Amino acid sequence: MTDNNSNPDEGGETRRDFIHIAAAGMAAVGGAAVLWPFIDQMNPAADTLALGTTDVELAQLSPGDEITVMFRSRPHFVRLRTETEVAAARDVNVASLPDRMARNANLEDSAPATDENRSAMSAAIAEGESIDAGLRAALLVTSANCTHLGCVPTVGAGDYDAWFCPCHGSHYDSSGRIRRGPAPENLPVPPMTFISATTLRLG
Numbered sequence: 305m306t307d308n309n310s311n312p313d314e315g316g317e318t319r320r321d322f323i324h325i326a327a328a329g330m331a332a333v334g335g336a337a338v339l340w341p342f343i344d345q346m347n348p349a350a351d352t353l354a355l356g357t358t359d360v361e362l363a364q365l366s367p368g369d370e371i372t373v374m375f376r377s378r379p380h381f382v383r384l385r386t387e388t389e390v391a392a393a394r395d396v397n398v399a400s401l402p403d404r405m406a407r408n409a410n411l412e413d414s415a416p417a418t419d420e421n422r423s424a425m426s427a428a429i430a431e432g433e434s435i436d437a438g439l440r441a442a443l444l445v446t447s448a449n450c451t452h453l454g455c456v457p458t459v460g461a462g463d464y465d466a467w468f469c470p471c472h473g474s475h476y477d478s479s480g481r482i483r484r485g486p487a488p489e490n491l492p493v494p495p496m497t498f499i500s501a502t503t504l505r506l507g
């Protein structure tokens with residue numbers, strides 16, 4: 305039976321609506337397809353991400369040992385300090401330092417340059433891992449480029465038996481803090497995370 309009350313144009317309206325919706329949908333998909341290469345190229349490639357981190361095996365280090373690793377194309381000191389070095393670094397009044405800031409990427413910019421804030425005590429710890437407190441306190445990781453003009457300081461030298469930059473005579477202490485000479489800042493501490501009990505990831 306025919307419904308005489310129905311709008312004779314209803315079928316046409318419905319078809320037009322469908323065509324409009326379908327056209328809009330196609331336009332959206334087309335737009336996304338055009339944009340995708342531009343969006344996708346903004347994501348870092350896997351090899352770029354890999355280059356952004358450096359894993360350091362700590363089991364190879366005994367107290368007093370130091371290695372230099374490359375992190376983001378720059379040398380970095382990784383030193384497992386002796387108890388004497390840690391004690392000397394802690395026995396310093398931060399207010400007396402030329403640079404009182406920790407310069408530690410793991411902490412707030414305003415963090416003071418205590419040895420605790422300079423050491424790997426500031427490093428993140430991966431979920432589920434447990435890291436020896438003595439290791440965290442003894443481990444120091446810093447940039448190996450002098451903050452004056454970028455020379456690589458010599459280890460075990462200078463007024464503090466720690467690092468001495470021979471280029472223009474900057475003396476750093478066993479916490480990597482500038483103590484004397486033209487270098488304006490402490491050696492920067494990079495971002496770092498203990499990903500296992502014996503592996504530290506920089507980056």
Ligand code: FES
Nearest residue numbers: 450452453469472
């Ligand atoms: S580059 Fe180190 S003191 Fe000048």
